[in-house]
Amino acid sequence: MTHESDPPDGPAEIAIVGDLAEQVGELADKLLGVPLGGECVLYFDSPGGSPYSALLLVNLIVLRGLLATGIVAGECSSAALWPLAACRRRLVTPYSVLLFHPMKWQSEEHVGLSEAAEWARHFGTLEHDMDLLLARLFEADDELICRWSHPGRYVSGREMAEHGLAELIELAPWTEQSPAASKSSAPGRKRRRGA
Numbered sequence: 464m465t466h467e468s469d470p471p472d473g474p475a476e477i478a479i480v481g482d483l484a485e486q487v488g489e490l491a492d493k494l495l496g497v498p499l500g501g502e503c504v505l506y507f508d509s510p511g512g513s514p515y516s517a518l519l520l521v522n523l524i525v526l527r528g529l530l531a532t533g534i535v536a537g538e539c540s541s542a543a544l545w546p547l548a549a550c551r552r553r554l555v556t557p558y559s560v561l562l563f564h565p566m567k568w569q570s571e572e573h574v575g576l577s578e579a580a581e582w583a584r585h586f587g588t589l590e591h592d593m594d595l596l597l598a599r600l601f602e603a604d605d606e607l608i609c610r611w612s613h614p615g616r617y618v619s620g621r622e623m624a625e626h627g628l629a630e631l632i633e634l635a636p637w638t639e640q641s642p643a644a645s646k647s648s649a650p651g652r653k654r655r656r657g658a
Contacts, residue, residue, distance in 0.1 A: 474502035474532070479520075483512030483542055487519060494523040502530040505550060511541025514566055514593060520546040521600070535559035535620060535629070545593070548600035553629035555620030563608065564615030566590045601628050 477493045479486075497503045511517070524531050524546060533539075533550035540562035547553060547561075555561075566589065598608040607626065611618060624631035 474504050474530075476504045476506065478506045478508075479543065479546065480506075480508045481510075483509060483516040483520070485512070487513070487516040491519060491523060494520065494527070494529065497527070497529055500528040500530065502532075504532045504534060505546065506534050506536045507539040507543055507547055508535075508537030509540070509543035510538060511543045511562075514542050514545075514589065517542035517545040521549045521596075524549040535561065538562070540564075545597060545600065548597055553623075554632050555623050555629040556632055556634050557619065557621045558634070559620030559623070561618045561620070561623060562615065563611035563618060565613055566593060603628055 475493070475497045477490065479490060483490075494503070523529070531550040532552040532554065533547040534554045535547065535556070536559075538560045539547050540560070541564060544561065544563065566586070594608060594612060595605060597603075597612075598605045601608065603626065610616075620629065621631060623629040
């Protein structure tokens with residue numbers, strides 16, 4: 464018998480579905496609910512959203528030392544790539560879809576010329592820095608990420624695995640040998656090199 468205060472069996476499971484900006488508060492609360500250095504599994508089906516929302520999630524994962532496993536269950540595109548890259552273990556299927564592209568900026572309607580000029584300057588710096596951060600989090604070559612991001616490219620789960628950025632899992636009926644079937648092979652147990 465379990466009680467409300469009993470910790471759940473296994474790592475916390477968090478779904479990142481839809482636009483990051485629309486759910487960033489809820490996602491932040493869930494990540495803050497994982498103990499420092501604790502395990503969690505993030506399931507992705509997101510087209511991205513605000514780069515600032517993505518940065519918040521990356522900082523919570525990295526600065527709190529979370530042993531996060533990211534599973535691309537559908538799409539993981541645009542800004543959603545950063546929290547995936549921050550995971551210590553990344554799993555994809557042959558059907559996973561990941562879109563790398565240059566950051567897109569939006570402006571409020573009533574922005575003065577000087578504010579727009581400052582935003583354009585800031586945006587150029589932010590785009591460059593975020594590309595470098597993405598490459599560093601994925602432990603990938605800067606040129607590979609730049610080639611995929613500019614002008615933009617859909618990358619399959621299989622291709623991510625071929626470049627060593629994720630582990631490929633084949634979809635098959637669940638068995639006792641499935642990745643989540645036992646604690647010894649539960650997502651998040653394996654650490655990346657340098658982690």
